[in-house]
Amino acid sequence: MGYEVPLQVKNLSFAYDKQDVLHQVEGDFYQGTFYGIAGPNGSGKSTWLKLMAGLNNCPHNRIHIFGQDIHKMPRMTLAKKISFVPQMFNMKYAFTVEEVIMMGRYPYTNRMTNITQEDYDKVEKTLFETNLMSLRNRHVNELSGGELQRVVIARAIAQDTDIILLDEPISHLDVHYQFEIIALLKEICRNQNKIVISVLHDLNITMNHCDHIFLMKEGRIIKQGEPLKILTEENIDEVYNLKVNMLINHDKKWITW
Known part of the structure; x- marks a missing residue:
């Protein structure tokens, strides 16, 4: 074909x-x-x-x-x-930022029960790339709308899809983070x-x-x-x-x- x-x-x-x-x-x-x-x-x-x-x-x-x-x-x-970032995202439970980003690894981890070092490394790298290291242990239901949106984008990046x-x-992000996230997405698009x-x-x-x-x-x-x-x-x-x-x-x- x-x-x-x-x-x-x-x-x-x-x-x-x-x-x-x-x-x-x-x-x-x-x-x-x-x-x-x-x-x-x-x-x-x-x-x-x-x-x-x-x-x-x-x-x-x-x-x-x-x-x-x-x-x-x-x-x-x-x-x-395919990974998907919705326009609106609500999280009822008190997961940490790191735990939510780890959820992006679910297609590879058998319902999150078999997390490997590769998964931890991917999440660590994503936390750094998306400037979320300082928030990694915060509960997502305590975050601002803009912070939560960055976490959801980071989850999609950690999912490592084609x-x-x-x-x-970026509609809910401050101007600084708008350009930061767009630049990151373009870099991932090109380099990966x-x-x-x-x-x-x-x-x-x-x-x-x-x-x-x-x-x-x-x-x-x-x-x-x-x-x-x-x-x-x-x-x-x-x-x-x-x-x-x-x-x-x-x-x-x-x-x-």
């Missing part, structure tokens, strides 16, 4: 209670590439991400990982391929040859940090490609119904309104 696209979405439509949410969405995703999904509220971004994560009942033969239909993949196999999916991962796909709200971050973006409206992909070419004044007006100005500084663009 030849070389398989690592992650491929073909002709994907989806509805909740007969209400259409996605309309014939398609995309090819390659390793070592940072993808952004942008668009106004209600455009289907989060639904598409959840379908790729296998969290919703995906139609057959629409989403493939290296040629295999995710609908047919065992849950544990899928968990070794594909990392994130639903607005992973696919990173993130729904992003901030168009300036999307434009200047993603390699490829999908611009969505009303469940459809309106445009896709290199961010600097896709996020134009005309396209933003079409999708967001918003007049903006572009400021260009060398190879960077910034959106103002």
